Amino acid sequence: MALSEFVEQVLERSIRLHHPGYFGHQVGPPLPAAALLDALAAFLNNGLAVYEMAPAGAAMEWSLLQWMADKLGLPDTSQGLFTSGGSLGNLTALLAARSAFRSRYPQLPASDARLLVSDQAHYSVLRAAQVMGLAADQVVSLPTGADYRLTAETLQVTIEKEKAAGKLPFVLVANACSTATGSFDPLAALAAVCRQHGLWFHVDAAHGAPFCLSPRLKSRLDGIEFADSVVWDAHKMMMVPSLLTAVLFREGRHAWSSFASEASYLFRERAEREWFNLGHRTLECTKGMMAMKLFGVLSLYGEEVLIEHLEGRVQQAQAFAQQLRSDSEFELALEPQANIVCFRHRPPAGRDWNQHQRDLRRRLIEEGRFFLVQTDLGDRTYLRCCFMNPRSEASDWMALLERLRLLGNLQHPFF
């Protein structure tokens, strides 16, 4: 088989994220140059675990991480690492939080530690807790309000309740923004409570972290500068392909603690000073030149293209929400803070609301012109559009709504 034939067959059977009808999952259509740089990284195959194998790769990773920490307002002591995706990023940050907790309370039974997490947390946080061997009762889910945001009051009450029961919360995981609705937790207020009670403050900003680049959007992240750790996916809103996740630590030494062993059976003492041997700080041993695509995009196009992209997508989401609000056949779940919009189509009388959304989505996807997703908020199923695609215009999402209206009002249901 020829390469061109193989490529053609793959293209025919793959999802086209660059298609203007794509409003789907939170990975976006990458810039062609960024995809080409992945081929360069692949061809060079320089492994990032040791500096001697990837001098350019290590330098690009290091300088990019410093740029990111700086943009978030983290102090000069900050350091970080890139890892293969947000799930691994959250795990890495939580391992550092556990390590800090153990150092502080060496005598406390491990089973008394509590991980506090928004009920809107990404599933990778619960998965990380499970990987780490935490029992189910060690993960405390905090209820969010009607806007799917945590409150400082809930956090305060939960901490006091746990302490009264003889348990010790050691980390809070906040969202910036949440996966399902794109809601930003009030980070500054949460940070204050965490500091008061000595909790590690982790912000899962996989989606929202790059909002810090935009003067118009950065206020949504107010307080992230107080985080002990932050996860930032470049592959969501920065037009580079997956995977590229930054894990940033307020105190640089924690960038090593995730995988530094209390038992010292693993690492040499000098690890902390060897910033250039990145294997000390990532779960991956072999790790490609993953930072190069973002370093390249910034070198080729500058920050402006990223800011324009971010602001453009949020504006589209707001315009879409405005349209939904003015249309009696649709129902908006909440005002979008990011580029994610959850909504429902009002079904014809007699149909189940939740099943109607699911059927509608399935039918729409099968037609092949549009891609959108669904999410459950409480006991309600919503349709969900992520505005990830610079090639989508107002006419595209207007056409999407008209198609949903038409399908949703068919006399005969589609199943």
Place this chain on the structure above:
Amino acid sequence: MALSEFVEQVLERSIRLHHPGYFGHQVGPPLPAAALLDALAAFLNNGLAVYEMAPAGAAMEWSLLQWMADKLGLPDTSQGLFTSGGSLGNLTALLAARSAFRSRYPQLPASDARLLVSDQAHYSVLRAAQVMGLAADQVVSLPTGADYRLTAETLQVTIEKEKAAGKLPFVLVANACSTATGSFDPLAALAAVCRQHGLWFHVDAAHGAPFCLSPRLKSRLDGIEFADSVVWDAHKMMMVPSLLTAVLFREGRHAWSSFASEASYLFRERAEREWFNLGHRTLECTKGMMAMKLFGVLSLYGEEVLIEHLEGRVQQAQAFAQQLRSDSEFELALEPQANIVCFRHRPPAGRDWNQHQRDLRRRLIEEGRFFLVQTDLGDRTYLRCCFMNPRSEASDWMALLERLRLLGNLQHPFF
């Protein structure tokens, strides 16, 4: 900056794995077509967590994993997944082993469980144990013999000793082959002992698994067909770029158990039947079309090119070892079983043997014509050549030896 200029600058500052003087770390020079397929995967950015986002990607992943399981001689019930690197692969397999252990001994204190591991294990195994929250005394290191291979006797004795102390070994991690020396553990004999005592038998075959493709080399893996789980890195010996690691499970249901929660706060019950939604089975949520490069190489070139590559590299390693054995200035650490050769240069009288190897390597790398690595075996430091590169010929490693001879015998040491 133009893309071409950026690429040029990166090339100038990167390590050239395709250079015939490269005998370095265990990642190899990828085929150009495989690197191009990474660009296609990057551009498409189809996420493998849910089938609807990556129909071609999911199908390629699934069929490739079945092909691999079949080649290893695993039963028809086998299933697997691809993950971002061998470290994550070992973690995934050990999580499944822990899950199986917990199901079997729900009443046993977690702290009584023991993980048995060769003293030649890759550091990612110890790191995985640490991530999982195992204490240092829960990881039992088994001594290997003079050839750096485990023996069934040592395993038997260790299990009995642990049981006598009231502990319960639940998993053995064997090497096929070990990272430092390329030694293959006697898998069939170890499997028998594991079965007798009810241990999960995990084989870290990150480097050696593809040897099963070659009729000449596959006997080194005898017994791998009895493994409960196997880790297989395609990016080491299969001419595809990093990362691409298969984790294969003897019993398909275990492919889900790593991340299925005992507390059921995470996954729906139907997960096991949803083979096509790969997010149930990998730590990654967003995961790219990582299998495509290997699927593509097999479609374009067939298995033969991979077999030729593997056999060629092992033959080169054997010829290199033969040369070292016949040269009184060099000392071979052990007969190579794979394509990895450890050796030393005899220093001029009065110099420290270990420091001499380290200095020699540093000087050689600084010259820029050759790349090789070093490793410590017990208290001895060795030079180490990995034959990963089809572009290296006999004249290249002969030139390497002559350069080592010349530098190693300089009147003035190089530091």
